[in-house]
Amino acid sequence: MPYDFSGQVVVITGSGGGLGRAHALAFARRGAMLVINDFGGTRDGGDSRQNTSQNMAEKVVREITDQGGRAIANAGNVTSEPDMQAMVDQAMSAFGRIDVLVNNAGILRDKTFVKMDLPDFRTVIEVHLIGSVIATRAVLPVMQQQEYGRIVMTTSSSGLYGNFGQSNYGAAKMGLVGLINTLKLELFKSGIRVNGLAPVAATRMTDDIMPPQMLELLSPESVSPAVLYLCGKQAPTGEIITAGAGTFAKAQIVESDGVFLGAEATPEMIAESWNDLADMTTAKPYKQGSDQSQKFVVNAFENKG
Numbered sequence: 561m562p563y564d565f566s567g568q569v570v571v572i573t574g575s576g577g578g579l580g581r582a583h584a585l586a587f588a589r590r591g592a593m594l595v596i597n598d599f600g601g602t603r604d605g606g607d608s609r610q611n612t613s614q615n616m617a618e619k620v621v622r623e624i625t626d627q628g629g630r631a632i633a634n635a636g637n638v639t640s641e642p643d644m645q646a647m648v649d650q651a652m653s654a655f656g657r658i659d660v661l662v663n664n665a666g667i668l669r670d671k672t673f674v675k676m677d678l679p680d681f682r683t684v685i686e687v688h689l690i691g692s693v694i695a696t697r698a699v700l701p702v703m704q705q706q707e708y709g710r711i712v713m714t715t716s717s718s719g720l721y722g723n724f725g726q727s728n729y730g731a732a733k734m735g736l737v738g739l740i741n742t743l744k745l746e747l748f749k750s751g752i753r754v755n756g757l758a759p760v761a762a763t764r765m766t767d768d769i770m771p772p773q774m775l776e777l778l779s780p781e782s783v784s785p786a787v788l789y790l791c792g793k794q795a796p797t798g799e800i801i802t803a804g805a806g807t808f809a810k811a812q813i814v815e816s817d818g819v820f821l822g823a824e825a826t827p828e829m830i831a832e833s834w835n836d837l838a839d840m841t842t843a844k845p846y847k848q849g850s851d852q853s854q855k856f857v858v859n860a861f862e863n864k865g
């Protein structure tokens with residue numbers, strides 16, 4: 561079986577339900593040993609500790625062990641460095657290595673931007689973006705030592721394309737794309753591949769924002785094959801897969817060739833050139849930001865004098 565995870569250890573944050581649980585079960589069916597992390601709580605991130613946090617993670621652990629798999633539960637909060645370090649220590653003492661980290665934990669606090677309080681903006685950034693940073697920093701020394709690792713960041717169409725009422729969430733999710741873009745460069749030499757997943761699935765996050773007929777098609781299980789693909793031995797790096805209801809696609813940032821208007825360019829010249837400047841028929845992605853700078857300098861040099 562090409563996507564066999566036997567002997568591999570997979571850590572998934574927020575995997576006590578929804579998409580994380582589906583990913584965990586899919587990895588377990590293919591032989592992986594799982595660390596099921598979930599802080600518990602409500603969809604907006606409230607009410608966590610007194611709730612069923614450990615139970616959520618333990619329930620998924622039981623599902624895996626009942627099917628003959630191996631898994632341990634962790635109730636750490638992704639926004640806490642000590643919690644994430646403790647999760648890594650727990651994984652290392654139970655299984656001795658960490659091959660995969662899926663940053664999946666998340667919350668929602670939707671409101672239009674003008675009505676949103678700063679704490680709600682900050683908290684959503686803190687869980688999705690900083691939480692993924694903290695969990696990634698915690699596993700990195702282990703992956704670097706192994707010279708092997710697969711990391712998935714869970715982004716969203718709300719970040720890639722926008723979604724009414726989700727400025728906090730969209731900003732956090734696009735922040736993760738920026739993180740992927742640099743980590744793919746910095747970690748490649750250590751054998752660590754970093755990719756993104758933009759899922760759509762029927763979970764508690766979406767159960768009141770989509771009609772039941774749509775939700776029926778959007779099982780979390782239909783997304784998980786994308787995560788397994790991104791965590792395989794032959795995984796790409798720096799890619800974003802979008803996935804939902806059985807469709808899988810690639811999302812990418814591209815830039816048009818542009819027009820050279822010179823150092824004396826005016827807004828009027830930009831308005832006149834808009835159709836050429838914004839012609840996306842030959843648009844391309846860049847491997848890194850400096851490739852774009854190079855285009856600017858080459859254009860200026862070629863048009864000099």
Ligand code: NAI
Nearest residue numbers: 574578579599600637638664665666716759760761763765
């Ligand atoms: P979910 O609410 O079922 O799962 C998120 C899990 O994260 C929950 O079990 C929650 O207890 C846990 N969690 C929240 N804060 C945590 C923290 N600080 N530390 C540890 N665990 C924490 O929702 P769903 O839909 O499964 O979401 C999974 C990921 O997929 C999220 O990152 C979400 O933003 C993303 N996503 C989901 C989409 C969808 O259509 N369901 C669309 C786009 C992205």
